Amino acid sequence: MTTEPEVTQTPPPSEASSQCKESDIDTDVHDEDEDWDTDLEEEKFPQREAIPEKEKSVVVYEKACKKLWYYNFSSFLRGLKKGKVNVNNQGLGPLGAKAVALSLVFDSTVTQLAISGNFIGRSGIKLITDMLKENDTITSVDISENALGSYGAELLSRLLEDNANIITVNISDNGFNEYDACFFGTILSNYKSGLKTLDLSHNQLSDQGGIILGKALGKCTDNIEQQSFFIFLLRFR
Template sequence: MVVAIENEKHNWQNLNKHLCSKLKTFGDSAQRPEVVKRTCGVMMDQCEEEEEQQPSDQSVLLTGSQEQVEDQETPTQGQESNSGDEWDTDLETDSATDPKQSLSRAELYLQACQRTGSVPVSSFLHNLADTNLNLNHYGVGPLGAKALAIVLKTDNIITNLEMEENSLGPEGTRYLTEMLQTNITIESLNLSNNQLGQEGAYIISKMLSDNYYVKSIKLSGNGFDVSAAKYLADALKGDYVMKELDLSHNMFSITGGEHLGHMLAANVGIEVLNLSWNPLRMGGAMAVSAGLKENSTLKQLDLSWNSFGQMEAESLGQALKHNRTLVLLDLSGNYLDDQAVTLLCQGLNTNDTLGVLKLSHNPMTNTGALTLLKTVQNNMKSALEEIDISTVFVNEEFVELLEEVRQRRPALGVRHTTMSSVTRNLSALRILRKSLSERNESILDFFEALDKEGTTKVSTSDFRKAVKAANIPLDQQQLEWLIRKFDKSCTATIIYRSLHPPERCQLCLRLGHRVLHLILSIQK
């Protein structure tokens, strides 16, 4: 901690040395703004001997007296509570109107902070050349946003602006959206968790209506309600510029989902849409599904943690029958049981584009997992390569089926949970094969030795005794699992001609040799 503090102090001292000569423009020390002194982090008395007592003709960068600046730029309490056009959002700077003055970005930012009465953010000053400006969690506030907007209005470096959790509110958002009217470089904007509310959504919607450059915007956790959903949906209908939209952790509910569903049907640009943690449900979810059916650009859709059940799963299944662009669907954390998965699979039966499906943290069981895997197996055109059912405990049947499916589709990855007993049972057949191979025998040889009459049938009791007599290292649980595997109909009889394909092929080969030998002997 001490080292970090010393390093920060050293950085501020270097910045102070660089800016000391520039600070002459602010007049003598009595007139110098306190915010600049705090920014440098070093008492400005270090520069006193280098300064002239009288300011030069070009020393005054601000119009009017200091008192006039404060009167004009600092919002009153009443102004802060007002909304809309009553805010002072003039982002013009003196340097922009005076061609004789050319300020660096750092100087322009410090000047803007002085004018707005906000505290400069050191991270901005230290990363002036970066295209990614990350000011998440800095407590910038509305006035700090105004200072940044003044600098960024004509900026041509920053392409990604991160402003999450900065208490911007509608006022700070208005400053930033006004800046975006002239800035043509910023393509990605994060305004998540900034208490924007309905008023902020309206401001954002106005920006989106005239937007030609911002392609990604994150608005998670801003308390957006039904009215906010309508503002945003209306602005994005027919839009083709916005590619990524994050509206997670809001309060859209059923009606809000309907607005967004209508937007999705008409939008021709969005490729990534995050609607997680919104209680859309029922009519809202069905509207989103209807929009997905019509949409032709969306590639990734996050609907996790939205309380979806069977009704919502059925509507999504119908949408997947028609949609041919979606490659990722996240339905984690919903109420999708085995029946809901079956309804969803009605769309997966024919879908040939979806590559990633996330279903963890749903109440589905091994039964639903098997239904899903069989659907993938039966759809020869299925594009699924990643399935997340990591919270589902699967049994031996699922694991064996997965191995079989992977023989034809080796790229398929399925995240699931397997109990240790299942893993141990699945190793039983491998142990049996290995033990017999060490004696130069196959499983087929083992059964034929027990089948004295050549009926291709062996009783389960004879098999159990033979395994123990051969000292094959299987515990009782593994042995009983093998018997259940070989005798799936529970008839106490193992028909070894119906064994797993490898064993069955060996049996057919041997029978074929016997038939051929019999035919040859008859011919002789």
């Protein structure tokens, strides 16, 4: 009597496994022909020069766009040179957000990132927050008008709770509700981050959400310079 071989199935990757890592993109730029065997063994060819560190993020972005079959934005490339990336309302979507995130993991010059109104979705905000955990030069982030909802609220709260580099965050108009206010209230009441400005305006936080944030804000007024959501609270008094 023969027994059938046991078949093991590989579980599908989960969304949480999506990380911005150097392994996601091959940064060694060269022609495929260079890997072929030839008969010219006696010929001596110059070795390829390593990519300068300041150009690495540009190369990664262009390769990411090519790999994802996604067009690159000249505005993003200009922003890399200036140290201030503004790709607001460019229709990036999840793929465009992935190219941006992969590039900025390697960057050490950009201090401001504005990616408002791009419908980056759940996978997009996951990649952006993963990138911001690795990048230690970006201090200002605008991710407003991306309909991030509760999923985005939780990811952003985890990021801001442990990040001492980011001091200005605009996450207005993202469909956050009164339950999401608990995420941001926890950040403010514990306050271990370097956050100085947080814009939570134009969200559906309701009276209850306002109360939660108001109590949290009262515990950390010495650290906060400006809170745009405080204007929101005044509207409901």
